[in-house]
Amino acid sequence: MASSSFFPTPPRVNGSNKPRMSNGLPVFSSAVQEKLHRHSAGPLFTLITLPIPGVPGRRLRVPVINPARLQQCGIRSGRKRGPVLLCLAIFAMIYATFALAKRWGSHEKQWPTPFQGPTSTLVFKRDDLQWIWEWEILSGHYPSSRKIPEEIGFTTTPINPALPPKKAPTIPLRFRPPFVTNTLGIGPKRVYLDIQSRPPNVAYPPRPVPGSVADLDVLMEYCDFSKKKFVRDCLEVLRLGAGLDNQARLRRGKMDEWKYIYAEQGDVNWALNVTTETPHMGKAAVQGHLSATEQDSSSELTKKRGAEWEPRPDLRAPLKYEPFSTLPSPCDDENLRVFHMFWAGPFTDKPYLALLSFLFTQNVGLHLPEDRPDTKVCRPQFWLWINPGPAAAVPNPNARKDMYDSLQANPWAAPFLHPRFKDVVHFKLWNTTEQLDGIPELKDEWRAMRDTLFNSGGVIVNVPAADEKAAQEEQETTQEETVESEEDTTTAAKASATGSEANPDDPLHRLGSQSADTYDRMSVILSDMARFVLCHRFGGIYLDADTIFLRDWEELWGWHGAFAYRWSRLEKYNTAVLKMNKNSALGTFLFRTALKNGLDFHPMTVSKYTKDAYLEELLLRLPDALFDSAWLNTEWFQRDRPPQPYFTDFADFFDTPQQNSASPAALGFDGFFKGAYSYHFHNFWWKPFDPSRNWPDLGPRFAATERIARTAVEADDDKEELVADDKRDLDWATVLKRTFEAYIRGERPNMYGEWIQW
Template sequence: MNIRLGDRSRANTLPVYSNSAVEEKRRRLGRPPPLITVLHVPVPSLSRKLRIPIVSPLWLRHYCSVPRTRRSPWLCLLLIALFVFVFVLLPSPSGGSRRRWNLEETQSQLKQVLPKASTTLVFKRDDLNRIWQWEIQSGHFPSGRALPKPLNFLTTPINPAYPPNFKKADWAKPDHLRSPVITNTKGIGSNRTYLDVRAQPPDTAWPPRPIPGSVADLDVIMQHCDFSENKYVRDCLEVLRVGAGMDNQARLRRGKMDSWKYIYLEDGDVNWHLNVTEPPHRGEGAVISSSRSPSAELGKKWGVEWEPTPSLRTPPRYRPANTLPSACDPENPRIFHMFWAGDFTDKPYIALVSFLFTQNLGLHLPPDQRPTTFCPPQLWMWINPGPASSVPNEHARRDMFEKLRTNAWSAPFLHPRFKDAIQFKLWNTTEQLDALPELRDDWRARRDGLFNSGGYVYKAPLEEQQEPLSAAASETDAAGPGPTAKDTKERTRVLKDEEKDNLSTILSDMVRFVLCHRYGGIYMDTDNVFLRDWEELWNWGGAFAYRWSRMKRYNTAVLKLGRQSALGAFLLRTAVKNGFDFHPMTVSEYTQDAYLEELLLRLPDALFDPAWLAVENYQTDRPQQPYFQSFGDFFSTPQKDNAAPGALGFDGFFKGAYSYHYHGSDYWSWPLDPARDWPDLGPRFAAFENGARASALAAKRIEEGRDDDVADDRRDLDWGTVLKRTFEAYIRGERPNMYGEWLKW
C-alpha cells in the first residue's frame, strides 16, 4: 500500500524519523505542517497525473488552532471561506458537473479541516436497530463482524446464517465480563465445511465449476484483500484463484493453505433449537439506552422531520441451500441487472458474451433439457429508449425490439437459445418509481430536480418525465398499426451530448437501487466484463458494493441488495430526504451516519476492479497481472506490454477476480477490436453481421468478399481484443467456455 500527499513512492504508511527522539517530538507536536501540498489530478488523455500545488488543509487547521489566532477568529473564518469557495463552489471551467474524483478529493481534504457540520440521518436509533434486526433475522448478515455500539443492542440478535459461536460471543460471557452493549450476534446456523477446491482427473484442463450451493466467506476474503489492512491486489487475486481451484495444472506447493479456503458448504439445517433470545444485559451501563430518548446523540438532518417507523414486511425465513426444495430460491432471485441508453454498441455486447462464457446457464445441456441441480442466473438488460427524461410512446417496446433486431451488436442475443439467459427490458421511470411505496408519494414533488448527483442537480421538466405505458403496449410483439408521427416525436428539450450522457449516468445511479429493491439481484454497470462464475457470491446472503479505490467509500458499479429488504427501504427513504441523491459517495454518507456500513459490505475492489489502485499509482511496487497504468490500456495495450495478451490469453487477465470494470465513460468510442470491429459469431449470425462487416472493411479499403488475411489484422493484440475474440470463439463453437463446457445448439 502506498500513500500520497507529496510523495507517491513510499510504500510504508508509517512516518520515518531520524534517530533523535527530540526530532521525533518536534515533528509530532511542535512543527507545523507545510504550507503547500500537491494535489494529483488525473487527466483522461494523459497516462500521468498533473501535480497542482495548493494550500494544505492541514496547515490551515494548524494555523487556526494555535493560540495567537484564537484572538482573531475572523481571519480564520475568512481563510476557510476562501478555501471552500475556490475548491467547492467555484464552477468548473467547462460549466459542466465536477468529476467524481474532484468532488471526493475536495471533500476528503475539507473533512480534515472542518468538523462535520451536517448529517444525512433521518431515522431514529430504534428504527436503525429494527433494520439491523430484520436483516440479521433474514440471513443477510452471515458474518462474525461486530455490531455497532452506538445503536445500543441490549439483547443479542439471533443469527440463522452464522454457525454457533459459543466461544466468541459476548452473550455467552458472565454478566460481569460483558460489555455495556451487545456487540455480537448469536449464531444458530448450520456448521460450515470449507472446501479444498481442485480440478479432478480426467477434467484437469479446465477449472471446476463452483459446487451448487457453495458460499464465499467474505470475512475471509476481507482478511486477505482489505486495502485498509495493507493487503495487495496481487496477493488477493492469488488467494481467490487458489481457493476456487482456478489454478488447475498450475498449483505449486506452498505448505498448509487452510487459511486461504474461503468457499464453504452449509451442513444441514439451521439449529432452530438454539433460537432462544438471551435476557437483556443488566450489568453496569445497561441503562445506556433505556434512560433517554431513542434519538439521543444521533444527529438528524437539518430541515427535515424524522422518518416514521418503517413498514417492513415479515422477515423471510432463512434456509441453507441444501434444504431448499429446488435449486433456485424464490426469495433470492438470481438476476443480473444492467442499464443502457442509446444505440447498442460493442460495449454492452462484450458484457453479454462474457456473461454467456462464464456463468452456469445450462448452455452445455441439450436445449430441451432444463437444469435441476443448479440455478442458472438471468441477465436483464434494461434499455432506456431515449434521453433520461424522454417520454416513451405507446409503441416504445415494439420500437425497442425492432432496433435490437436490426442492430448487429444486439441481434444475436435475441436468438431462442439465449431466451432463458438474457432478457431485454424497457425502462420507464414513472412506472418504476410508482411501483415502490418508498418513492411513489415523493418523487413527483421533486419536479425538475429529480436527477441529483452529489448535490449537482440536472434540470428535467416534469412534462418530459416518463409516463406509464398501457398494458397493451407492454407486450414484446404487440400487434397493431405502426407508430404515428405524433407518437414517435420526442417531447424533450434540446440537450448537449455531454448533458445527455450526464443525465443517463445520474439516472443509472438511481436505477440500480430501484431495480435491486424491487426485483432483488445484482446490478452491474455495463462497462463490466465477467471473468468467473458468481455462484458463491449469490449464495452469500448479505448486500455489498465495493470500495472506491483507496477511499473508504462505495463504488456501486457492482451492487447486491435484497428484494424488498429493510436496508433497501432505508436507502431509498434516506435518499428521498436528501434530495434524491444516489451518488455512491453520498450513499457512503447514508450508511456511515446510520451505522449500517456492515450491512452494505464494502468489498475490496480487487474482486471487481483489480486495476484501479495501480491506475491511481498505488501498489506499484508489487502490481497485479496485467499491470495497467491507465484504464485505456485495456483498449490500447502499451507496446512494451502488448505481447502478453496474445501469449497469455483469457487465463492471464486478472485471474481470480469476479469481473473487470474498465470505467468506460471515457472510452465509449474506443473499439474493442479495431481490426475486426463487428460481432464475429460465425455463419449462424451472418445475416446480422454482414452489414457491420462490410462497413468496417470499406473504411479500411479492403475488398468485400475476399477471404480474411492475417495481414489485415494487428500484429500485436490488445487485451480488449483478446477477450472479445475468446468469447466469440465459444459462441462459434470453436472452443469450450472457461469451465470446459461446449455450447450445444
C-alpha cells in the first residue's frame, strides 16, 4: 500500500500508454510493458540542442541518430541487419556532407570523392566554346531553331545565315532567361515542297530536287525516340514527305505538317546583322558578377582532372554561307559530296553490296550519256579507303600498286574498276601516318601517344615494340627490292584477295573478320578514328561498311550541319553514319579534346566530349529510324507496333524467320524499311548475302570475274541453271543483292526508274 501511494498512476496523456511521473521517469504497470518499450527504442533520429555562440537564449536543434536505436541495430550481437543499417546511415551522412559542400562551397574546390561519377573530358574554356558555336553558326552549319545551351553563356544573339528571319515573341523582361539561347535568322526564305509523282508517270518516285534541304527539326519532332515516337510512324512521314509513296497514295487530307523538304529562295540578308545584349546579363554585368563572387568565366564548367585549359582554338575565318541557287556550280570545294567508307582485309560481298546500293539509289548520272552529264546536279562520289594490311602494320612503298593488283584479281571488287564508274567510285589507300599528319590539330603531338593509338572506349590495345621494329625492317627490305616478277605479283594479289595472308589466331595481325570468333578488333578501333579524320580533312559523310543505301541523300547533303545518329534507346551517338564539314570548328574541338583523353574516338566517348562541352546540338543526334530502323526492335522496344520488315534480331536480315519468309520475294526492295535513308545490318561479315549464289552476278560484261568467284565456291559454270535449284524462300539480304545486280545487268531500272547506259 505504501508503494502504491508513493507512485500513484498518472493519467493517460495524448493517447500514450506509457505512464510518466512528474520527474520524467517512465512507470510501467508490468514487466511485459517495460520489455515492449525497451524493444521499440523510439525513432531512428532524435534532436539534441546546442548553444549558439553569441546568441544568448537561443539553441540550435541538430538531428542525430537515436543512441538506443543505434545500440539495438548495430551493437547487439546476433542481428544481421544491424551493421547494414549502420553503414547505410554513415553513408547517408557522408553523402549529405559532400552534397552540401558541392552546392554551397567554392567552385574552385576539388573534392576527391568516389561520389563524383565519371570525370569530365572538358579542356576548353567557356570563351572558346562560345567561339566554336559562333564559327559554326556564322558558317551556315546550324540551320536549326533548336536552343543553344544556357551554359554556353551567350550575352548577344548570334546571327544565323542558314535560318530565315523569324518574328521574335515579345517577352517581358522579368520572364527572359539570363543568357541568350536562340539565334537571329537572316537567311533565305524556305519553301516546303510537295514532292510526288504526277500521272501518268507514277511507277517510280521522282528524284529529289537538286539543292533541296531536309528540315531535321521537323524530323526530330516526328521521329525522336525520347518523345515516344515510333519508328513505323517516322518512316511513313519520311516516305510521304519525299514522294516515295508514288504507287500507294493511301493518306487523305492536307499533309503540310509532314512536309520536311524545302528549297531556299533568295539570298542571305546581311543587312539584318543587328544584335543586342540581353538586358539581364550584359558584358559589364557579367564581369561585375564574376568579380564579386571571385570566379572566372569558366567557373561553372568542370575541367578534366589533371589537364590544363586548351589555348584558344586556331580557326580559319568563318565561311560565307551561300544558298544552293546562288552557287556558280552545283559542287564547290567546301561542300564536296563524298561518301567515305573504310575497309580492311580481302574485298568481300559486304563492300560490294554497299557500292551496288550506292549506284542504285544516288544521282550519279549513270542513266545519262557519259559525255552529257546533268550540269545542275552535284554528283556524289564514293571513296572506299582500303587498309592494305593489318591495322598495326606499316604499309610498304608498293602498297598502292599492290592494292590495285589485288582489287583487279578480286571478283567482288573488279567490276567497280570498269571505266563507266571511274567518276563516281574511287579506291583510296589508307595510311595512318599520312592521315594523322594531315590533321593540323594532331600532327605535332600524336606520335607521343603511339602506345595508346589503338584506344576504344578506354580499352587500349598495345602494339609491342618488336612488332613495330619488324614491320619497319620489312618495309626497308621491300624498298631494296627493285625487281619483282609479274607472276609473284599476281600470286601476292590473289593471296591478298582471298585473305590467305591473314592470321586469324593473332589479334594484332588479323586482317578482316572471318567469323564471330575471329573478329578484327584492331581494324574496328582504327575505323573509329578514321571516320573523324576523313570527314575533317575532306568533308563529307562517313558510313560503316555494313551499311546499305535505301534512297537518295540529296536533301541530307543540303543540310549543312554535322550529324550522327542515336545509339538505340540511349542518348549517345552511333557514328556508323557521320557527317562533318571540312576543317570545321567542331572538328578542331573533337581532335584537341580526344588528344587530351587518350585519342579515344569510340562513339560513347565522343558523346561525352560533346556533352561535357555543351556542343551536342552542333553534332546533331538524329533518330536511328533514319539509318538503323531495326535497332529498337532487336532490343525489345516498340514490338507492339514494329515497322516493315519486323526484325527481332539482326540475323533476321540474312536468315529471315520462316513465318515471315514470304515477304522478301513478294514485296521486294520497296517493302524494306521504305522511307529510311539506309540500313545498318551490324557486322555479320562472315555471313553471305546470297548463300546459293555466292558470287557477283552482273551479266556477260563481267563474266570473267564471275567465273573466278564460281570456281572459288566450286560452282559449275557450264551447268544449266534451273529455277527449281534455287532456294525456295529467299531472305531479305538475297533479295536486295539480286535487285541491285539486276540493275547493273540492265534488266530493270534503279529505284527512280532510270536505266543504266553503258
